[in-house]
Amino acid sequence: MRPDDLLTLGDVTRRSGFAASALRFYERGGLISATRTAGGQRRYERSVLRRLAFIRAARNIGLSLDEVRDALDTLPGGRTPTKADWARLSKAWSARLDAQIRALRALRDGLDSCIGCGCLSLRHCAMSNPSDVAGTRGVGAVYLPRPLTEEHRH
Amino acid sequence: MRPDDLLTLGDVTRRSGFAASALRFYERGGLISATRTAGGQRRYERSVLRRLAFIRAARNIGLSLDEVRDALDTLPGGRTPTKADWARLSKAWSARLDAQIRALRALRDGLDSCIGCGCLSLRHCAMSNPSDVAGTRGVGAVYLPRPLTEEHRH
DNA sequence: GTGAAAGTTGAAGTCAACTTCATGTCAAGT
DNA sequence: ACTTGACATGAAGTTGACTTCAACTTTCAC
Numbered sequence: 005m006r007p008d009d010l011l012t013l014g015d016v017t018r019r020s021g022f023a024a025s026a027l028r029f030y031e032r033g034g035l036i037s038a039t040r041t042a043g044g045q046r047r048y049e050r051s052v053l054r055r056l057a058f059i060r061a062a063r064n065i066g067l068s069l070d071e072v073r074d075a076l077d078t079l080p081g082g083r084t085p086t087k088a089d090w091a092r093l094s095k096a097w098s099a100r101l102d103a104q105i106r107a108l109r110a111l112r113d114g115l116d117s118c119i120g121c122g123c124l125s126l127r128h129c130a131m132s133n134p135s136d137v138a139g140t141r142g143v144g145a146v147y148l149p150r151p152l153t154e155e156h157r158h
Numbered sequence: 159m160r161p162d163d164l165l166t167l168g169d170v171t172r173r174s175g176f177a178a179s180a181l182r183f184y185e186r187g188g189l190i191s192a193t194r195t196a197g198g199q200r201r202y203e204r205s206v207l208r209r210l211a212f213i214r215a216a217r218n219i220g221l222s223l224d225e226v227r228d229a230l231d232t233l234p235g236g237r238t239p240t241k242a243d244w245a246r247l248s249k250a251w252s253a254r255l256d257a258q259i260r261a262l263r264a265l266r267d268g269l270d271s272c273i274g275c276g277c278l279s280l281r282h283c284a285m286s287n288p289s290d291v292a293g294t295r296g297v298g299a300v301y302l303p304r305p306l307t308e309e310h311r312h
Numbered sequence: 313g314t315g316a317a318a319g320t321t322g323a324a325g326t327c328a329a330c331t332t333c334a335t336g337t338c339a340a341g342t
Numbered sequence: 343a344c345t346t347g348a349c350a351t352g353a354a355g356t357t358g359a360c361t362t363c364a365a366c367t368t369t370c371a372c
Contacts, residue, residue, distance in 0.1 A: 012348080012349085013348080013349065013350095014347095014348065014349085023330080023331075024348095024349085025330065025331050025332080026329085026330065026331085028350095028351095029329070029330060029331090033329095041338080041339085042338095043337075043338045043339075043349090043350090044337080044338080044349085044350060044351095045337095045338065045339080045348085045349055045350070046349080046350090063329095065262075068328075068329090069328075069329070070328095097266075098266055101262055101266035102266065104262055105259055105262045105263060105266070108219075108255055108258055108259045108262065109259060112251075112252055112255035112256065112259070166318080166319085166369095167318080167319065167320095168317095168318065168319085177360080177361075178318095178319085179360065179361050179362080180359085180360065180361085182320095182321095183359070183360055183361090187359095195368080195369085196368095197319085197320090197367070197368045197369075198319085198320060198321095198367080198368080199318085199319055199320070199367095199368065199369080200319080200320090217359095222358075222359090223358075223359070224358095
């Protein structure tokens with residue numbers, strides 16, 4: 005770490021766990037920002053770490069980067085965000101997670117009955133019906149799982 | 159539908175909800191198969207519908223096509239799969255769904271405490287820690303959600 | 313037997329979220 | 343001053359799961 009309180013790219017990769025390429029990618033996408041040295045190197049404010057923590061958590065619960073950007077855009081422009089700011093952003097997730105859990109439970113329960121009846125019917129089985137349970141296309145998107153991708157590929 | 163009991167591609171798209179391109183893609187990948195007419199068009203057996211139902215359900219709970227293929231490969235080669243065959247394949251999912259639900263609950267509970275403490279700390283918050291909660295990289299993959307993609311794009 | 317609808321193919325495109333690469337510059341300890 | 347490791351850039355590559363396209367060919371109801 006520098007004597008002043010700015011962080012280098014390396015500092016941030018080490019402390020956030022994000023790859024340098026991801027940080028640059030996020031910067032291009034407007035999710036984070038950095039000042040530059042005279043020589044053109046990035047220098048990050050400490051607050052970028054919390055921002056990155058938010059991004060990681062958001063990605064973990066399934067938000068796309070677009071959604072994350074939208075959320076981050078609601079943070080106050082002038083000042084460093086407060087705990088209350090972050091709490092407000094986070095609050096919506098609880099509902100989202102609840103929805104996801106509900107969807108999964110419905111899926112599991114549907115599955116149990118499928119095993120019971122041995123059906124897996126196209127039209128009647130909640131597990132496999134495209135416009136059922138997991139459907140609700142358009143409004144009130146329902147979320148379903150994907151594997152967690154390995155964070156650091158070598 | 160044809161007088162004989164084979165289904166055309168159109169029949170299968172309509173009855174399964176999968177796009178024709180997806181059916182061809184699945185066939186290339188060895189997940190489904192079809193016989194051909196003299197003219198080279200695909201004719202599907204009725205059992206492909208159940209297979210597709212399985213594929214959809216599997217995808218819904220987050221299995222990759224590779225995993226689906228592996229599962230389908232354990233079906234008996236000679237005969238049409240029975241209910242018991244499908245039930246066996248499906249059984250493993252319940253555990254998987256339970257794991258997913260547990261992961262989400264942990265995430266939500268971690269989130270609740272984050273909101274409580276306002277932290278979102280890089281090092282201590284379960285929500286944002288890369289190697290925590292959602293971690294367990296390598297063995298015993300933990301699953302987290304992704305948005306359900308719209309089934310029929312126009 | 314004919315016209316429209318449905319089907320065929322391989323190759324290339326898409327999308328998200330990054331990573332990798334090639335090539336060149338910066339920063340800083342000795 | 344020098345060297346070494348960190349950092350810079352734009353372009354292209356990756357992965358999974360499909361979709362789209364262009365250019366034909368088959369089927370089948372009438």
